[in-house]
Amino acid sequence: MAYNQLPYLAIFLPAVLIAYKLTPAAYRKYTLLASSWIYFYLCSQYLLLYLVGTTVFVYLLGLAMEKFPLKSAPRKALCGIGIAGLFGTLLYVKYTNFFIKIINTIGSAGTGWHNIPGLHILVPIGISFYTLEAVSYLLEVDWGRAGSDHDFCRVALFLGFFPQTMEGPIARYQDTAMQLTQGEDLHLNNIRDGAIRIVWGLFKKMLIADRLNTAVGTLFTNYTQYHGSMIAISGVFYALQLYMEFSGVMDIVIGSAQMFGIKLPENFRQPFFSQTAAEFWRRWHITLGVWCKTYIFYPVTTSDAAKKWNKFARKKYGKYIAKVTISAMALAPVWMFNGLWHGPQWNYIFYGIYYLVLLELEEVLEPVKKGFYKKTGLSKDSWFWHLFRILRTWLIIFTGEMFFRANGLRAGLAMFRSIFYQFHISSMWDGSLLKLGLDAWDFAVIILGTATVFVYDLLKEKDIHVWELVSQKKTPVRWALVYCLVFAVVIFGAYGAGYQKVDLIYAGF
Amino acid sequence: MEKKHRNDSVGLRITAFFLILVLLLMITSQAFFRLALYSSDNKIMKRNSVEMLLMAQKKDSIDVLVLGDSESYTTVSPMQLYSEGGITSFVAGQPGQNMAETLHMLNVALQTQKPKVVLLETDALYRDGGSGSGFKDIFNVRLSEVFPVFQYHNLWKQIGRKNSAVIKSWNGYHINYNVDGCITTKNYMRQTDKVKQVSWVTQKALGEIQQKCKDIGAKLILYSAPSPKNYNMEKHNGLQELADVKNITYIDLNLKADKLGIDWSTDTRDQGDHLNDAGAYKTTEYFLSVLQDMGLTDHRGDSAYAKWDTRSAKFMSIIEGNIAQIQSDGQGQANASSK
Amino acid sequence: MTKDEMKEKITEILEDIDDSIDYASEEHLIDDHILDSFAIISLVGELEDEFDIKVSAVDMVASNFNSVDDMAQMVERLMA
Numbered sequence: 020m021a022y023n024q025l026p027y028l029a030i031f032l033p034a035v036l037i038a039y040k041l042t043p044a045a046y047r048k049y050t051l052l053a054s055s056w057i058y059f060y061l062c063s064q065y066l067l068l069y070l071v072g073t074t075v076f077v078y079l080l081g082l083a084m085e086k087f088p089l090k091s092a093p094r095k096a097l098c099g100i101g102i103a104g105l106f107g108t109l110l111y112v113k114y115t116n117f118f119i120k121i122i123n124t125i126g127s128a129g130t131g132w133h134n135i136p137g138l139h140i141l142v143p144i145g146i147s148f149y150t151l152e153a154v155s156y157l158l159e160v161d162w163g164r165a166g167s168d169h170d171f172c173r174v175a176l177f178l179g180f181f182p183q184t185m186e187g188p189i190a191r192y193q194d195t196a197m198q199l200t201q202g203e204d205l206h207l208n209n210i211r212d213g214a215i216r217i218v219w220g221l222f223k224k225m226l227i228a229d230r231l232n233t234a235v236g237t238l239f240t241n242y243t244q245y246h247g248s249m250i251a252i253s254g255v256f257y258a259l260q261l262y263m264e265f266s267g268v269m270d271i272v273i274g275s276a277q278m279f280g281i282k283l284p285e286n287f288r289q290p291f292f293s294q295t296a297a298e299f300w301r302r303w304h305i306t307l308g309v310w311c312k313t314y315i316f317y318p319v320t321t322s323d324a325a326k327k328w329n330k331f332a333r334k335k336y337g338k339y340i341a342k343v344t345i346s347a348m349a350l351a352p353v354w355m356f357n358g359l360w361h362g363p364q365w366n367y368i369f370y371g372i373y374y375l376v377l378l379e380l381e382e383v384l385e386p387v388k389k390g391f392y393k394k395t396g397l398s399k400d401s402w403f404w405h406l407f408r409i410l411r412t413w414l415i416i417f418t419g420e421m422f423f424r425a426n427g428l429r430a431g432l433a434m435f436r437s438i439f440y441q442f443h444i445s446s447m448w449d450g451s452l453l454k455l456g457l458d459a460w461d462f463a464v465i466i467l468g469t470a471t472v473f474v475y476d477l478l479k480e481k482d483i484h485v486w487e488l489v490s491q492k493k494t495p496v497r498w499a500l501v502y503c504l505v506f507a508v509v510i511f512g513a514y515g516a517g518y519q520k521v522d523l524i525y526a527g528f
Numbered sequence: 529m530e531k532k533h534r535n536d537s538v539g540l541r542i543t544a545f546f547l548i549l550v551l552l553l554m555i556t557s558q559a560f561f562r563l564a565l566y567s568s569d570n571k572i573m574k575r576n577s578v579e580m581l582l583m584a585q586k587k588d589s590i591d592v593l594v595l596g597d598s599e600s601y602t603t604v605s606p607m608q609l610y611s612e613g614g615i616t617s618f619v620a621g622q623p624g625q626n627m628a629e630t631l632h633m634l635n636v637a638l639q640t641q642k643p644k645v646v647l648l649e650t651d652a653l654y655r656d657g658g659s660g661s662g663f664k665d666i667f668n669v670r671l672s673e674v675f676p677v678f679q680y681h682n683l684w685k686q687i688g689r690k691n692s693a694v695i696k697s698w699n700g701y702h703i704n705y706n707v708d709g710c711i712t713t714k715n716y717m718r719q720t721d722k723v724k725q726v727s728w729v730t731q732k733a734l735g736e737i738q739q740k741c742k743d744i745g746a747k748l749i750l751y752s753a754p755s756p757k758n759y760n761m762e763k764h765n766g767l768q769e770l771a772d773v774k775n776i777t778y779i780d781l782n783l784k785a786d787k788l789g790i791d792w793s794t795d796t797r798d799q800g801d802h803l804n805d806a807g808a809y810k811t812t813e814y815f816l817s818v819l820q821d822m823g824l825t826d827h828r829g830d831s832a833y834a835k836w837d838t839r840s841a842k843f844m845s846i847i848e849g850n851i852a853q854i855q856s857d858g859q860g861q862a863n864a865s866s867k
Numbered sequence: 868m869t870k871d872e873m874k875e876k877i878t879e880i881l882e883d884i885d886d887s888i889d890y891a892s893e894e895h896l897i898d899d900h901i902l903d904s905f906a907i908i909s910l911v912g913e914l915e916d917e918f919d920i921k922v923s924a925v926d927m928v929a930s931n932f933n934s935v936d937d938m939a940q941m942v943e944r945l946m947a
């Protein structure tokens with residue numbers, strides 16, 4: 020029951036809203052929890068036990084940690100056991116077969132093991148997401164930034180709140196936990212704004228992402244049959260598809276929560292206006308970036324080893340080298356983790372390394388950049404320079420997403436290589452684009468839809484919020500706009516006869 | 529007092545908003561439904577086209593209605609049934625049709641037709657993978673019935689377009705003479721006591737179909753198309769059990785494939801998933817004998833069915849050519865592999 | 868060291884990291900993404916040296932770094 024489908028939007032969500040409304044405020048959290056676990060059960064059946072088990076596990080650990088003072092060894096040990104247990108489970112469920120394959124490959128080179136059969140392990144929905152949230156809870160308690168939670172229902176909702184189940188956003192404990200058990204009354208404004216946000220999300224997903232899906236699938240499956248120019252286009256298409264799909268679903272998710280008066284953390288902030296790769300990652304899948312920063316990057320950079328090295332390097336080699344080496348030290352685990360978190364595939368690992376190298380390069384080249392600005396007298400803020408940097412970042416994004424989507428790392432590398440051979444710009448207009456399963460009408464919808472989203476994002480970037488403006492207009496204008504949006508989805512959405520149902524991309528991670 | 533007044537107006541506004549929404553949905557639905565009736569562009573209509581073709585059939589002209597997913601329109605050829613036995617039929621099957629859609633298709637047919645026999649291909653009975661997907665199908669079909677815009681919305685592409693591709697289907701049957709043989713068919717119907725159950729949502733839908741057939745006095749027959757890819761003994765057992773309980777005739781062509789003379793190296797288009805023209809010819813011959821035994825009227829020569837006479841003659845000349853080509857292809861392949 | 872001296876010192880360190888920002892008026896250095904995490908780790912190193920404190924992962928929250936005032940408050944707390 021994906022969030023973009025009618026059974027969720029027209030039956031499940033309204034039913035939960037009504038049940039929530041009918042429950043006395045003090046018990047509403049139980050209504051939410053029951054709904055959330057029912058939702059999980061509908062997606063993954065008895066694998067719900069994984070979620071319940073994880074909840075009980077971290078809840079009990081939280082209570083146990085409270086018995087020991089801050090920074091004490093037993094408290095740290097309990098937290099360590101918890102994290103090991105959580106990641107152990109995640110590794111077992113998602114990565115066992117990957118490791119078996121590696122062992123088999125190594126084994127077949129020498130003697131010994133090479134015939135270990137793969138295991139058939141069912142993966143519960145959203146385990147990559149709620150595991151990170153569980154780790155957040157344990158670390159916050161360990162560090163004393165959050166108290167041990169005595170309310171089992173709150174811990175359970177923090178990990179399992181139904182809109183977040185499939186693909187986040189990955190909340191830190193302090194972001195959402197307290198709101199979830201508040202039992203806030205339903206407000207018409209919240210429901211209206213949430214509903215509009217949901218329709219906006221459907222617009223992005225159904226008009227643009229799902230329509231592009233056919234072309235993306237064709238290009239990435241049959242990549243050997245295409246010129247470099249078409250391969251380059253495949254990266255652009257996939258980046259566009261992924262943005263519209265993931266941010267669209269996030270609109271539905273955040274809009275759903277908003278109906279209950281719950282504010283989930285945002286996952287996107289107009290990523291395509293980023294000027295550097297580092298900025299891109301502060302605007303794209305934000306909650307994963309924040310999680311990595313809070314629980315990997317800062318702990319590494321503030322560790323004793325890092326500090327000792329920092330002091331030593333600054334004295335011996337100067338500030339520049341110290342900064343560059345420290346960031347390399349902290350970025351390496353962050354990006355290895357980011358890559359692997361997406362799944363046990365070499366192209367995801369490569370994707371992590373790709374950004375590790377780029378971000379580290381940005382650090383290393385910082386003085387060169389400064390010198391360049393000084394020498395040429397160019398201003399960082401001139402519109403031309405601004406645009407140039409944005410377009411350069413696009414190239415980085417498109418290339419990265421191409422590797423990310425490729426059917427394996429080998430395919431990704433072959434595709435990348437082919438961009439530099441046989442690049443025929445004429446593919447753009449010689450009709451090649453119309454042989455990908457999309458006709459001119461489809462492209463018209465994609466272009467107009469993307470333009471709409473672009474204008475919306477551009478205004479948001481300038482701190483102009485379209486729906487706030489609209490809400491000041493007279494009723495007929497407001498309603499007309501909402502009807503337009505609804506019917507754009509109903510009529511121009513890529514669903515029904517002739518379209519494959521597109522699974523949520525990030526729900527697969 | 530004042531607060532109450534405000535609440536009233538809010539309630540009113542919400543009601544007004546949704547009333548207008550429903551009204552707009554009805555208007556667009558009407559518009560798209562009309563568009564669909566006059567549209568013959570198979571490329572845009574995709575799997576909806578057969579439904580429109582069904583609606584366009586002359587009133588009470590179809591004696592045999594075939595329902596199911598792609599296995600249905602690759603096993604029964606209406607033009608052949610007419611050409612050789614004068615039996616009028618229509619295959620109302622869509623790719624990947626589920627039970628909710630099958631029921632819907634029967635309802636559509638019953639608006640204009642009074643079939644005497646309904647053949648239901650059974651692959652659709654296993655399409656519901658459980659976990660509530662059956663409910664989802666029912667929901668989607670109901671929604672499209674109330675607001676056809678959800679079913680026909682893709683027709684916006686048709687607006688302002690002149691030449692559209694004409695449907696190339698023969699009362700639901702699609703010509704196909706590709707050969708992609710299948711070599712691993714041996715014993716796919718191995719004996720077993722295992723039973724693959726049909727989900728209860730599907731069973732309920734089947735019950736409804738059975739009741740509808742009873743109401744109009746049509747005989748319902750379940751049949752399984754020969755298809756090593758889709759069938760095995762577990763499914764056969766499940767279907768036989770279900771048919772026995774519900775007292776429906778069940779014909780499993782997978783057990784008769786040898787008798788029908790299906791040659792898996794030439795008679796399939798996609799390695800044992802679907803039959804091609806040569807395979808469908810053989811299964812249609814079988815159905816012809818079954819239907820003839822049921823005493824259906826032979827309409828050949830009846831002036832009211834003159835169109836059927838000319839169309840079926842044209843169809844048969846095409847099919848005979850295709851079968852000849854398939855056989856020579858098969859010969860060529862066999863020669864190539866023996867060399 | 869008075870609080871004002873401390874703030875002056877912190878501002879000096881900040882200007883050394885990026886001199887294009889008016890630190891006196893900014894109150895959302897982190898929330899508005901003016902300082903990135905690389906700047907923060909440089910800053911933390913300098914602060915630790917200058918004031919002889921130990922900043923740990925626990926202290927790495929936006930509310931400790933959003934303005935010079937916030938930073939001074941954190942330093943004061945960690946010196947105690």
